[in-house]
Amino acid sequence: MTMDTDSLAESLRTSIGVLIRRIRQRPAPGDPSWPEMTALSDLDRGGEQTAAELARHEQISPQSMGTIVTSLAHRGLIARLADPEDGRRMILSVTSAGAEVLASKRDARSTLIAAGLEREFSADELELLAQAAPLMDRLGQAL
Amino acid sequence: MTMDTDSLAESLRTSIGVLIRRIRQRPAPGDPSWPEMTALSDLDRGGEQTAAELARHEQISPQSMGTIVTSLAHRGLIARLADPEDGRRMILSVTSAGAEVLASKRDARSTLIAAGLEREFSADELELLAQAAPLMDRLGQAL
DNA sequence: TATTGTTATACTCTATAACTATA
DNA sequence: TATAGTTATAGAGTATAACAATA
Numbered sequence: 211m212t213m214d215t216d217s218l219a220e221s222l223r224t225s226i227g228v229l230i231r232r233i234r235q236r237p238a239p240g241d242p243s244w245p246e247m248t249a250l251s252d253l254d255r256g257g258e259q260t261a262a263e264l265a266r267h268e269q270i271s272p273q274s275m276g277t278i279v280t281s282l283a284h285r286g287l288i289a290r291l292a293d294p295e296d297g298r299r300m301i302l303s304v305t306s307a308g309a310e311v312l313a314s315k316r317d318a319r320s321t322l323i324a325a326g327l328e329r330e331f332s333a334d335e336l337e338l339l340a341q342a343a344p345l346m347d348r349l350g351q352a353l
Numbered sequence: 354m355t356m357d358t359d360s361l362a363e364s365l366r367t368s369i370g371v372l373i374r375r376i377r378q379r380p381a382p383g384d385p386s387w388p389e390m391t392a393l394s395d396l397d398r399g400g401e402q403t404a405a406e407l408a409r410h411e412q413i414s415p416q417s418m419g420t421i422v423t424s425l426a427h428r429g430l431i432a433r434l435a436d437p438e439d440g441r442r443m444i445l446s447v448t449s450a451g452a453e454v455l456a457s458k459r460d461a462r463s464t465l466i467a468a469g470l471e472r473e474f475s476a477d478e479l480e481l482l483a484q485a486a487p488l489m490d491r492l493g494q495a496l
Numbered sequence: 497t498a499t500t501g502t503t504a505t506a507c508t509c510t511a512t513a514a515c516t517a518t519a
Numbered sequence: 520t521a522t523a524g525t526t527a528t529a530g531a532g533t534a535t536a537a538c539a540a541t542a
Binding site: 244320321329347 | 358359361362363364365366367368369370371372373374375376387388391394395411412413462463464465466467469470471472473474478479481482483484485486487488489490491492493494495496
């Protein structure tokens with residue numbers, strides 16, 4: 211049985227579109243923006259250390275990531291230290307305040323999704339979604 | 354085995370974020386925008402007939418959908434006819450030009466995703482994604 | 497020459513507000 | 520009062536351009 215990738219692509223495109231609009235809707239005022247939370251989370255996972263690396267991972271321009279990183283620093287959620295071995299690089303790290311934000315799940319968007327998942331789906335369906343999530347990650351990186 | 358919905362939510366949120374950024378990147382100049390293609394596709398599937406209905410389905414404000422619909426009409430991809438039974442409603446329909454755009458897959462974004470799917474995934478993985486797609490639809494509507 | 501980062505500007509998508517017309 | 524649609528304005532998110540400093 212051959213998979214109709216065109217239909218699947220269209221289906222993914224539309225469902226992702228609706229999801230993104232719902233997710234983007236306002237968190238509590240003063241909370242970090244969505245791209246800020248994503249960058250903070252990326253940084254916390256430890257795979258990336260500089261703004262340029264974060265930009266590559268999130269597939270946005272270095273300039274856009276620069277703006278996000280600056281805002282996170284102003285909020286005191288990350289620290290920037292000059293790399294002693296490379297004068298161009300600024301090593302980023304999550305501050306204790308940043309870790310607190312991550313740990314306290316203060317991100318209203320993820321909470322919204324988690325609540326929807328618990329409300330809407332059976333254990334089998336959640337398992338299916340859990341298997342699909344890494345595939346979507348791969349798809350994003352592969353495009 | 355209990356599912357960790359918080360982790361799953363976070364995973365979905367980040368992968369969707371990357372996907373959306375890749376997908377949004379420019380189609381051929383002059384092509385309909387992404388929201389325009391989505392609305393056209395919705396209309397073609399026949400479930401919705403007016404701008405307000407499309408807005409509800411896509412979960413955006415009626416005003417935003419109004420802008421999209423106006424642009425589609427200016428492109429000649431849809432027609433607007435006054436509803437003889439309700440003076441407020443404008444019944445939308447896909448024109449032959451609009452059908453052509455849909456049929457010719459002139460939407461570079463879906464083509465991009467389809468190519469990525471074929472390149473990156475096995476038949477089993479595609480099957481998994483195909484099962485997950487409607488769940489993501491449900492999630493979007495449920496949030 | 498390539499990379500990191502900064503600043504400035506502009507575009508896309510969507511929201512809210514304010515309004516008219518019809519039900 | 521509620522709904523469909525329009526127009527105007529504003530905000531978030533990201534892009535491109537231009538630049539300085541370092542490799």
